[in-house]
Amino acid sequence: MAETENSIAIPQDFDGLKTIILERKAQLPKRLRQVAAYALDNPDEIAFGTAASIATSADVQPSTLVRFAQHFGFEGFSSLQQIFRARLRERTPGYDERLKALSGNDHSKLESGSIFNGFVAAAHRSLDNIASSVEPEAFERAVNILAAAETIYLVAKRRSYPISG
Incomplete structure (x- = not known):
């Protein structure tokens, strides 16, 4: 895991992200906890969906997805989404x-x-x-x-x- 300026470990793969989400889930605010549950239950949707479609499905505002990503050290939702996409690339051979x-x-x-x-x-x-x-x-x-x-x-x-x- 990479370290940020504030020494928050940024997950580099899906398993690392999943572990951190599960470790911190109880301390997350309600809406971020809602996004965490949706992300772990629907990783393919996170990988391929748009922020708007994912927010609608998770019943949160698109800005909540950005806050969720930033909470785990990512610059924004798109960089978090790359972890979910990489999971699929690793899982499925071309x-x-x-x-x-x-x-x-x-x-x-x-x-x-x-x-x-x-x-x-x-x-x-x-x-x-x-x-x-x-x-x-x-x-x-x-x-x-x-x-x-x-x-x-x-x-x-x-x-x-x-x-x-």
């Missing part, structure tokens, strides 16, 4: 990386069977990543909530969109 992993860097020798095996291996890696990132207690709570629901709506974005259709 198409070039996936092609290299799939083909072993030699596109000319790919055969149908090796392409299929590459897709299966990539799917296994994705499932392993999911398995290690889901907390069992949180998953159990989600199962109970869904089991008790009368109606469940599926909404998906980006690569998940076709699955929900």
Whole structure:
């Protein structure tokens, strides 16, 4: 973490930011606590939303987002947003990386069977990543909530969109 003039540690990644938010959450003013809860519950929305859309969803004023970012040592909301965007870049390999992993860097020798095996291996890696990132207690709570629901709506974005259709 970088240090500012006032010796406030500025988080350099999402995990560091999450830790600091959780440590300081009880001391935050009501509206900043509201933004903290929204940010941790909706990190993808923070990464891609505009200050206006995020403020509306979090039920705060856009200026509260700026105050929240500054409270944690960032110059403004945009610099805080970069932490959330970096989290997604680190989590999701790009198409070039996936092609290299799939083909072993030699596109000319790919055969149908090796392409299929590459897709299966990539799917296994994705499932392993999911398995290690889901907390069992949180998953159990989600199962109970869904089991008790009368109606469940599926909404998906980006690569998940076709699955929900």
